[in-house]
Amino acid sequence: MRITCPLCGSRDRREFYYYGAADYLxxxxxxxxxxxxxxxxxxRDNPAGMTKDLWYHEAGCSAWIEVTRDTTSHAVLSSRLVAAVESADLPGRSAPARKKAAPRKKKGTS
Amino acid sequence: MVSLIATDVFHGLLPVLQGPLQLAAATPARITSVMPFRGRAGAVQTALGRMGLGLPEPGQSREGKAAAILWSGRGQAFLLDADPEPLAGIAALTDQSDAWAVMRLTGPGWDQVLSRLVALDLRPSGFPEGAVARSGLNHMNALFRRLADGVEIWVFRSMAATAVEELAGAMARVAARG
Structure with missing residues (x-):
């Protein structure tokens, strides 16, 4: 499993620490x-499909990241920095390479 | 200021030579972490500009005449061999000079040595000179900076001996393959 850190790029999952559902935000x-x-x-919801959770890039840049992934396919769909853009980054890269999470699709039962 | 007798970070473990590969000590004399205060990144950029440097973007570094600065994490950079006084009040400054053990791995095949220990593609094609990456050296948190002829490897000072042992072992195995 690989997770894309908005600052560091695609990294091995072992560089990250899992915190829990993004509901904590x-x-x-x-x-x-x-x-x-x-x-x-x-x-907590226990969705079969799209879910969002928090990961900490502990063996990397120390950023908290909200990761959108699919629990049925194990695909990691997108990730974004949790910190506000203002303090999140250094100049020259005003907007972190964040991808917008796809809108939550209601699959199966709703 | 009182000047104390500094102890060698590597306690005589370096240099390590294996065939064409060399691992040598390279800890900068002065390391200061710079974390711009909220909304002051522009001011920090200006102050660093006057020092012939600038805030590096993620994964980048900048070299000045005598000083250098490396990106070292989210909203953080390491200022090397420079007085951080011009940044006082606009950034959180921490002296980390004694916190890191820095090594230089050079010689043909240095990238093969790292590929045994780092889960990251650090081959020259994808990791050009001046590029910086935070990742793990085996299980140790580390920072890598690409040099013209090799790579600089930073680990926490407490991990110095372990890092040398891991790297020396990988160097021996790469050198043995000829």
Whole structure:
């Protein structure tokens, strides 16, 4: 399995550390209800198809990456830096080579 | 400032010679990590420009007259052999001079040595002079910089002896193939 780091290019999966679902990026606001926190911490989809998760390029550039992949074909479809573009990169490369994730297709049951 | 007696990072393990291959110590005298503060990358770029350098793009490096700068990770670069004072206040600066063990691997077949230890295509065709990559040397986090006649390999100082052993073994096996 290979993952494309937006900064380093295509790399072996062993360079990355898996964190979990990309849902972790949607942290509830301060003062949010218990249900929101419960969903944030514990409730996850288990899709057959497109899914998004977080990987850390630990043996590389130390970037957090949101990877879109297909759980049925194991294809890695796209990846993007999690950090805001402002701080994400150095000048001369204002927009990281990010690919837009394909729109979520509803496969089978919805 | 108090000047202490520096200890050789490699404790006499280098150089290693195997046929035409050579592994030699090459740790820069001064290494400073530069991480521009939010929104100050432009100012850092200007300050580095006055030093004859600039912020390198991912996977790149720049050479000045006496100094050099390498991309070393997301939003980070290593300034070599230069006083980072002009960057004070616009970037997070950390002295890492004693944190790294740097080696130079040269001689025909250096790329074959690396291909035994690195899961990355570092052959000259895909890794031109001046190019930089963060990756793993076997299980060690490492940084690679392509030189005119070989490659520079950076590992954490605590990994120096392990890195020499791994590289010396790979060099011996490549040299044995003639």
């Amino acid at each position: 949607a942290r509830p606001a301060e003062g949010a209800g218990l249900e929101a926190w419960d969903a944030y911490l514990h409730l």
